[in-house]
Amino acid sequence: MSIFIDENICNGCKGLPESRCERICPGNLCYRKENMKADIRDQSACWTCACCVKECPVQAIELRLPFQICNNHASLKARLKHDKTIWTILDAEGNQEEFIIQAKLLKGD
Amino acid sequence: MNIVSIDTDILIIGGGAAGCFAAIEIYKKSPNYQVVIMEKAHIERSGCLAMGLNAINAYLHPDQTPESYASYIERQFEGIIRKDLVYSIIMGLNEVVRNVEEMGLPILKNADGTCQRRGKRSIRILGERLKPILAEAVQKTSARILNRVVATNFIFNGKRVCGAFGYGVKTNAFYIIRAKAVIVATGGAAGIYRPVNSGEARHLMWYCPWNVGTGYAMGIRIGAEMTSFENRFIPLRVKDVHAPTGTIAVGVRPKNINARGEDYLELYYKHLGGNRCLTHHRLLATIEEVKAGRGPCFLDTTTISEEEEKRLKKDYLNMNPQIILLWAGKDMNPRKRPVEIQGTEPFIVGGHCQAGYWIDKERRTTIQNLYAAGEVAGGAPKKYVSGSWVEARIAASSALGNIKEEYLEEIDNELIQKEKTRVFAPLTRKTGSVWPFGVRERLQKVMDEYAGGISMGYALHEERLLEARRLLASLREKVKDIAAVDSYNLVEALECIDKIDVARVLVEHLIYRKETRWSCYQTRLDYPQKDDNRWLVFVNSVYNPYTDEITMIERPLQG
Ligand SMILES: Cc1cc2nc3c(=O)[nH]c(=O)nc-3n(C[C@H](O)[C@H](O)[C@H](O)COP(=O)(O)OP(=O)(O)OC[C@H]3O[C@@H](n4cnc5c(N)ncnc54)[C@H](O)[C@@H]3O)c2cc1C
Ligand code: SF4
Ligand code: SF4
Numbered sequence: 001m002s003i004f005i006d007e008n009i010c011n012g013c014k015g016l017p018e019s020r021c022e023r024i025c026p027g028n029l030c031y032r033k034e035n036m037k038a039d040i041r042d043q044s045a046c047w048t049c050a051c052c053v054k055e056c057p058v059q060a061i062e063l064r065l066p067f068q069i070c071n072n073h074a075s076l077k078a079r080l081k082h083d084k085t086i087w088t089i090l091d092a093e094g095n096q097e098e099f100i101i102q103a104k105l106l107k108g109d
Numbered sequence: 110m111n112i113v114s115i116d117t118d119i120l121i122i123g124g125g126a127a128g129c130f131a132a133i134e135i136y137k138k139s140p141n142y143q144v145v146i147m148e149k150a151h152i153e154r155s156g157c158l159a160m161g162l163n164a165i166n167a168y169l170h171p172d173q174t175p176e177s178y179a180s181y182i183e184r185q186f187e188g189i190i191r192k193d194l195v196y197s198i199i200m201g202l203n204e205v206v207r208n209v210e211e212m213g214l215p216i217l218k219n220a221d222g223t224c225q226r227r228g229k230r231s232i233r234i235l236g237e238r239l240k241p242i243l244a245e246a247v248q249k250t251s252a253r254i255l256n257r258v259v260a261t262n263f264i265f266n267g268k269r270v271c272g273a274f275g276y277g278v279k280t281n282a283f284y285i286i287r288a289k290a291v292i293v294a295t296g297g298a299a300g301i302y303r304p305v306n307s308g309e310a311r312h313l314m315w316y317c318p319w320n321v322g323t324g325y326a327m328g329i330r331i332g333a334e335m336t337s338f339e340n341r342f343i344p345l346r347v348k349d350v351h352a353p354t355g356t357i358a359v360g361v362r363p364k365n366i367n368a369r370g371e372d373y374l375e376l377y378y379k380h381l382g383g384n385r386c387l388t389h390h391r392l393l394a395t396i397e398e399v400k401a402g403r404g405p406c407f408l409d410t411t412t413i414s415e416e417e418e419k420r421l422k423k424d425y426l427n428m429n430p431q432i433i434l435l436w437a438g439k440d441m442n443p444r445k446r447p448v449e450i451q452g453t454e455p456f457i458v459g460g461h462c463q464a465g466y467w468i469d470k471e472r473r474t475t476i477q478n479l480y481a482a483g484e485v486a487g488g489a490p491k492k493y494v495s496g497s498w499v500e501a502r503i504a505a506s507s508a509l510g511n512i513k514e515e516y517l518e519e520i521d522n523e524l525i526q527k528e529k530t531r532v533f534a535p536l537t538r539k540t541g542s543v544w545p546f547g548v549r550e551r552l553q554k555v556m557d558e559y560a561g562g563i564s565m566g567y568a569l570h571e572e573r574l575l576e577a578r579r580l581l582a583s584l585r586e587k588v589k590d591i592a593a594v595d596s597y598n599l600v601e602a603l604e605c606i607d608k609i610d611v612a613r614v615l616v617e618h619l620i621y622r623k624e625t626r627w628s629c630y631q632t633r634l635d636y637p638q639k640d641d642n643r644w645l646v647f648v649n650s651v652y653n654p655y656t657d658e659i660t661m662i663e664r665p666l667q668g
């Protein structure tokens with residue numbers, strides 16, 4: 001598994017013709033199921049680029065490494081702000097670390 | 110199925126680094142011309158730049174001259190570069206970087222206003238949103254953007270390129286785009302060789318897995334001359350997650366150590382330059398250490414400070430977030446454990462190495478009205494992102510320069526029907542067919558085992574390559590029957606065909622160069638020496654679609 005989508009958090013980007021994660025995935029992998037929850041077409045085709053993770057407005061998606069690569073669970077989430085990206089890393093021992101990365105002002109600023 | 114016909118002045122295929130920059134450039138110079146960008150994903154996060162970058166790897170610092178820069182590239186590529194192309198890139202680097210800074214890219218600066226260095230020819234940026242920044246600048250132009258439209262073939266009337274055909278992944282539509290000039294900027298090719306990681310992690314690779322070489326294949330199929338496919342790129346990367354090692358190497362200057370803790374570059378590879386050896390010799394040394402039983406090999410990060418570790422993590426979050434997860438796995442932290450490194454599968458790229466279209470200084474290909482920029486263009490290695498922008502700028506000006514005399518060609522209906530049938534046929538096939546999954550695995554197996562993939566330690570020799578040639582010809586026959594279940598699967602099927610066309614040309618190049626020039630990238634067991642008397646030439650190829658033959662051509666270094 002490369003991304004994990006929490007269906008309890010995903011709101012399906014309701015009202016949008018295309019969900020945000022679907023729009024952004026460079027491999028055309030994300031899509032909305034009939035119940036308007038996001039899913040990934042093929043986990044093994046995921047580049048683990050985290051574009052969908054950054055784009056989701058409610059942090060329903062987290063990045064993980066496939067079990068084959070790392071058998072200890074760690075996860076990465078991101079929040080986009082106007083001029084920065086805030087990353088949250090949860091390591092295998094449950095420690096949480098946060099990083100704030102400066103980026104450019106986004107549209108509308 | 111819908112048919113969408115569009116007429117435009119300039120068609121740009123691939124909205125990545127080069128494609129976006131070309132559109133911006135055309136608008137700046139001649140805002141009245143119509144431009145269409147055809148992009149298989151969404152230009153906001155597509156291609157190599159999707160994750161972001163933390164450095165611009167090609168930049169002319171004040172202490173470098175164009176000559177010192179060019180001679181560095183010439184040394185790295187063992188004498189074989191197109192100096193005219195390389196110089197034209199070097200001269201434009203700083204200006205394009207300034208342009209992208211004006212678009213909003215944060216570049217780290219020193220107190221005196223100069224760019225912060227990452228290395229001798231590299232600068233530090235906060236580039237996590239580099240692609241959205243470029244996309245936003247494109248959106249300010251009048252360019253029409255066709256997102257999720259995959260280019261499938263050029264429209265070629267036997268003399269000139271008159272546009273391109275495309276497939277709309279979301280709409281299932283067939284696109285016929287006529288243009289007076291076409292700029293191809295689809296990047297290089299991943300997925301030709303069997304990847305290091307398999308199963309659920311098969312796409313956890315360094316190069317963008319959706320740059321599959323379609324741009325090369327489309328050119329090959331109309332007889333465009335290609336160059337240097339034998340100069341494969343095999344990056345040395347962080348094991349399993351393929352994160353670039355340069356971020357660590359330049360950031361904290363660790364030693365390359367083997368399993369015994371020895372600085373192996375200094376200890377065993379003095380004759381290659383020790384710690385100052387060429388990029389591919391670093392890979393060679395690492396592979397040799399493992400072969401000698403002194404592997405695995407590492408970058409020794411265990412001496413870095415907590416502060417440096419934080420900086421490294423931040424740098425990677427700008428460019429390669431997966432490595433953060435590796436480090437967050439138990440006991441993998443870089444201060445606790447050195448970072449293991451390995452060579453990846455080979456990629457065909459014109460930006461790090463020099464596989465691609467044979468072009469002139471104006472970025473014209475050998476086919477009329479067709480220009481190439483970025484990774485898909487050959488002859489000028491180490492161009493990276495900024496070099497791709499420079500090429501896009503040059504291609505844009507030359508396309509604009511020629512366009513006044515150009516016109517839109519009437520397209521033969523038979524040509525349209527033929528391509529439409531080719532593109533949609535996989536959806537109509539069912540039982541007894543071959544499927545993209547199987548074809549991909551077959552191609553990657555053949556290339557890995559017979560054309561110098563990882564399982565062969567990247568080494569090549571004639572008999573195996575001849576076998577690769579035979580097996581690829583047979584696979585190509587079989588693939589005429591490829592089937593697909595839906596539009597996503599159809600794109601995979603078309604990509605399989607493209608990859609096989611690229612692989613066939615690659616194998617011919619590998620057979621042709623009978624020396625060992627770039628160890629690991631191109632190691633011939635049957636010709637282990639570098640031979641400057643015979644092989645200081647470009648190896649080029651032209652495919653003939655009528656006879657299905659590939660002709661090899663030698664070109665002198667000056668192009
Ligand atoms: C992981 C990684 C890290 C890198 N880090 C750095 C760095 O730190 N510094 C640096 O200077 N350089 C770096 N590079 C190199 C840099 O990203 C590339 O040199 C640059 O992006 C090449 O530009 P391009 O336009 O040729 O290719 P891309 O930017 O990849 O653009 C190609 C575009 O074509 C599209 N496309 C492909 N096929 C089709 C088709 N059939 N139809 C329509 N569209 C298609 C793709 O979706 C993509 O958008 C890195 C590259 C990678 C892969
Ligand atoms: S991580 Fe990247 S490749 Fe994977 S689903 Fe998300 S956007 Fe697509
Ligand atoms: S972007 Fe987030 S909320 Fe929207 S569909 Fe995707 S996972 Fe659900």
